[in-house]
Amino acid sequence: MPHILETQGLSRTFNGFHAVSNVNLSVQEGSIHALIGPNGAGKTTCFNLLTRFIDATAGRIRFQGQDITRTPADAVARMGLVRSFQISAVFGQLSVFENVRLALQRRRGHSMDWWRSDRALAVYDERTRELLDEAGLSAWAGHAAGELPYGRKRALELATTLALEPRVLLLDEPMAGMGAEDIAHAASLIRQAARGRTVLMVEHNLSVVADLCDRITVLARGEVLAEGDYATVSRDPRVVEAYLGHGHAGQRKHHNTRSGEEASHG
Template sequence: MSDAGIILQTHGLTKSFKGFTAVNDVSLRVRRGSIHALIGPNGAGKTTCFNLLTKFHAPSSGSIHFNGADITALRPAHIARMGVIRSFQISAVFPQLSVLENVRVALQRKLGTAYHFWRGRQSLSKLDGRAMELLDAVGLAGFSHLPTAELAYGRKRALEIATTLAMDPELMLLDEPTQGMGHEDVETVTALIKRVSAGRTVLMVEHNMSVVSSIVDRITVLQRGAILAEGSYDEVSNDPQVKEAYMGTTDEAADLHARAEAA
């Protein structure tokens, strides 16, 4: 994999908390235009790794490069302005606002007008056209004026993806996008991620192997904060170390692999 095709790269990324090493010497390479997944058992360091990449935590050592630029010392807001936008495990939309207003807030942030409270509502209407385009892209155009609190859980996650897209990300970081969803919502959001990934790069943490097997190009497996294996879904799902560390016993691994293949 040549450096020219790499959008995000870490070298020896490490984070320790009072003697506990949560991320240990992680060197990650994410190819531009791909969907790349971080997987691993609970406590493997996946979310901490996300926090390092988006600068919610400062690394204890190592470096992070985005589009060839060293971003290790930059602040989260600077990283976001460069095009690295993250969603969270828990839906991060504003329940008291309408669906349309949530997307409009994200568009205001992108324009740098999020805190211009003295502006009248009418002055923000110029954002409605783009907001509706984004809602249409995630299948929510028909819910634009509904209070967000009334949306079903799966639709709230779709709205979160729309607000992420409103920030015009070059690299989207999705933290457990299908967590807590029923089967139908999982299928809908999986198809949505695949659709909106066109022209972008997606790095995601995901436990659902059906999702991983169906849309991900490359997988990095973490165990105890370190990289255990990397490769395609077939490569990592057949790796004996991965089966033991991530999928549990051999029987459990075989069952999980069979279910993922059938999905």
């Protein structure tokens, strides 16, 4: 399969600190690819670079064969490189249905649709219902988004992200803060969302990574430490040492591991 997203020598320095250093990443189209590593490895910084939230100090980024190293973040999102965040972002006072419909309006690019009547916005209703059904949220459609349990809020965030019709979906710790039942539901949603698109995810729950991902890139101290399928990277002595050295021994058995890395240096 062709590579839909690639970096060459991608680097970012903050006041002399090398958060990301010479990262070469190749994400195959149609795959689920994980970016893992101990806290402070550079994972979230990589996400911020790929989605153009911050500028690279050095290196290049190519998306669908096009150089996007200096392309503005909003233009990159419109091209189909769309991300979610560690913290769920929904409009709490709007209904679940309205949140998804608003995301569809944003995809169309007409911000003044916000002020149009429900009748005028009915063109979005069918697709809204489809997305809610895919996310397992049909029963919650009329509820205020702020009233949703945490796991369902993350499902709503995924539905609103899918409304933007991404070619590549970047998920930043989608399982963070979830219990076992919500994790199983979220994993199912991600597997379904991956049909017909590419997923790149940062995730600390290694059992999820093992079950979901086709390929894994391991970062440590801002550099690529290893790459391959789960069986390959989990046996790599350098990977074992990196996790043991950061207090992550046996993480494969855990279901609720949260990241403490900061967005700018993560």
